[in-house]
Amino acid sequence: xxxxxxxxxxxxxxxxxxxxxxxxxxxxxxxxxxxxxxxxxxxxxxxxxxxxxxxxxxxxxxxxxxxxxxxxxxxxxxxxxxxxxxxxxxxxxxxxxxxxxxxxxxxxxxxxxxxxxxxxxxxxxxxx
Amino acid sequence: xxxxxxxxxxxxxxxxxxxxxxxxxxxxxxxxxxxxxxxxxxxxxxxxxxxxxxxxxxxxxxxxxxxxxxxxxxxxxxxxxxxxxxxxxxxxxxxxxxxxxxxxxxxxxxxxxxxxxxxxxxxxxxxxxxxxxxxxxxxxxxxxxxxxxxxxxxxxxxxxxxxxxxxxxxxxxxxxxxxxxxxxxxxxxxxxxxxxxxxxxxxxxxxxxxx
Numbered sequence: 001x002x003x004x005x006x007x008x009x010x011x012x013x014x015x016x017x018x019x020x021x022x023x024x025x026x027x028x029x030x031x032x033x034x035x036x037x038x039x040x041x042x043x044x045x046x047x048x049x050x051x052x053x054x055x056x057x058x059x060x061x062x063x064x065x066x067x068x069x070x071x072x073x074x075x076x077x078x079x080x081x082x083x084x085x086x087x088x089x090x091x092x093x094x095x096x097x098x099x100x101x102x103x104x105x106x107x108x109x110x111x112x113x114x115x116x117x118x119x120x121x122x123x124x125x126x127x128x
Numbered sequence: 129x130x131x132x133x134x135x136x137x138x139x140x141x142x143x144x145x146x147x148x149x150x151x152x153x154x155x156x157x158x159x160x161x162x163x164x165x166x167x168x169x170x171x172x173x174x175x176x177x178x179x180x181x182x183x184x185x186x187x188x189x190x191x192x193x194x195x196x197x198x199x200x201x202x203x204x205x206x207x208x209x210x211x212x213x214x215x216x217x218x219x220x221x222x223x224x225x226x227x228x229x230x231x232x233x234x235x236x237x238x239x240x241x242x243x244x245x246x247x248x249x250x251x252x253x254x255x256x257x258x259x260x261x262x263x264x265x266x267x268x269x270x271x272x273x274x275x276x277x278x279x280x281x282x283x284x285x286x287x288x289x290x291x292x293x294x295x296x297x298x299x300x301x302x303x304x305x306x307x308x309x310x311x312x313x314x315x316x317x318x319x320x321x322x323x324x325x326x327x328x329x330x331x332x333x334x335x336x337x338x339x
Contacts, residue, residue: 041279041283042275042276042278042279042280042282042283043280043283045272045276045279045280046250046253046276046280049216049218049246049250049273049276050246050247050250050251052218052219053220053243053244053246053247054243054247056219056220056239056243061219061220061221062217062218062219062220062221063218063219064218064219065218065272066272067272067275103218103219103221109272110268111268111270111271111272112268112270113270113307113308
């Protein structure tokens, strides 16, 4: 059975980097696939990779992660970007989506510019 | 006038900075060809290899530096320290190494060293002056690792040249890499066969000038 957990931006966005990473790794280690509203910063993602590497052991093999950023469409002029940024700030929204799952369950997350495909492992063998 | 002055100071800054030894890092996911490219550069200009390249993922598990590499192009000279880093990934499973004829003990040891290597590669981002992001041009460039590496370099204002490696292979698709990262220069090469390597060296000069 696969458990999907949705985390709204209002819950995730205000957290500091360490709290975000703790929250992600706690859920992923419980074999949950997280769907997070919004996008993490590159620095937060690098820190997430670092913490993931530190915690890899017999049971935990790491994570699969992918994010979509609709703000990064090409041919957007400065005015469009600014308008969108102001609207998001006022509404407390963070556009985009991040999917994170345990590598023991998620085989691959295929990402194209506008879509994400998540492939899971059929037989999830675990070692003690 | 201001533009001319700006250009003059930029040129002067470039000359003095080059003398201070620029650090050029090789970054990317595992098996993109970072060490093969490092070896190609070192063989071409120093006459010796930098490290061991192989098809087994995470062959490079520690940061390696080759100091005072001097390359020449169109009568110009560029001296830099070349830094080869372990491939960055979000998962490491020792069982993946077993299919590469490693025994369980060796595979577990490699996995342990590989996790440390990824951490070190990320730490070293702050020490780089310029970065060559080496990608396998036969693979989908839209991986989160690629996006995270390039995003972190952008956040640190470090000039980037994307090297689309393995252009000698049939499935190579440079256009897909250019479409994925339209704001960065992309150069297609084959580090193994030396295809397009002269143009690559020319791009390295431009890269260092951008910092």
